[in-house]
Amino acid sequence: GENVEQHPSTLSVQEGDSAVIKCTYSDSASNYFPWYKQELGKGPQLIIDIRSNVGEKKDQRIAVTLNKTAKHFSLHITETQPEDSAVYFCAPFRTYKYIFGTGTRLKVLA
Amino acid sequence: DAEITQSPRHKITETGRQVTLACHQTWNHNNMFWYRQDLGHGLRLIHYSYGVHDTNKGEVSDGYSVSRSNTEDLPLTLESAASSQTSVYFCASSDSGVETQYFGPGTRLLVL
Helix, strand or coil: CCCEEEECCEEEEECCCCEEEEEEECCCCCCEEEEEEECCCCCCEEEEEEECCCCEEEECCEEEEEECCCCEEEEEECCCCHHHCEEEEECCEECCEECCCCCEEEEEEC | CCCEEEECCEEEECCCCCEEEEEEECCCCCEEEEEEEECCCEEEEEEEEEECCEEEECCCCCCEEECCCCCCECCEEECCCCHHHCEEEEEEEECCCCCCCEECCCEEEEEC
16 A cells, blocks of 8 residues: 655754655655644644645745655755744645655754 | 634543544535544544545544535544544545645544
8 A cells, every 4th residue: 555654753953944854655646745734732734735747846934845756755944943843744645545644743942 | 714623622432432523614625534643643534525425435444434414514423432543533624626635623532
């Protein structure tokens, strides 16, 4: 079956530094690659996504890069702030397949 | 504003009891989903629906059922609650042809 792995599982960075989370998937038919952020006590919320025909997408301090050949995509957060502390999930998607990674807990230290 | 709500937010029940968790969305989305979240497993799909009267099994559907009688609601029923079903349950919805899912706030269920 589909295998989705996220690394690292936990990440601590100093405020202002950058953070990178990588998601590796096995299903070559995946064609949509979102990242969700889950704050404590809340449901996940989409923060950025990318489709298979694009290599990189940016939205202010966050970006996603995709390497379809190697089957991985990464979340990049620059100039991290305390409010970036949360759990982040990747969810590579193809029709009728809804699989989430196991999550990365990001802690931004002030 | 459109939203997705879940009730109750917290529930304690005993093994063997039937439990129903409610999910209601006001976006008029055709697609609705139920996930459970456990430490070390992330989010796992239980059931999903692409429209009224449509239901499909997900990765971890055993012991759970859903029915879709209207667009707005997808209740999740645990037929006979087991301690292994202690978890946080999230409902989500998405529009037809759109992959982005919108999640509810979750229901924390404890089965004793």
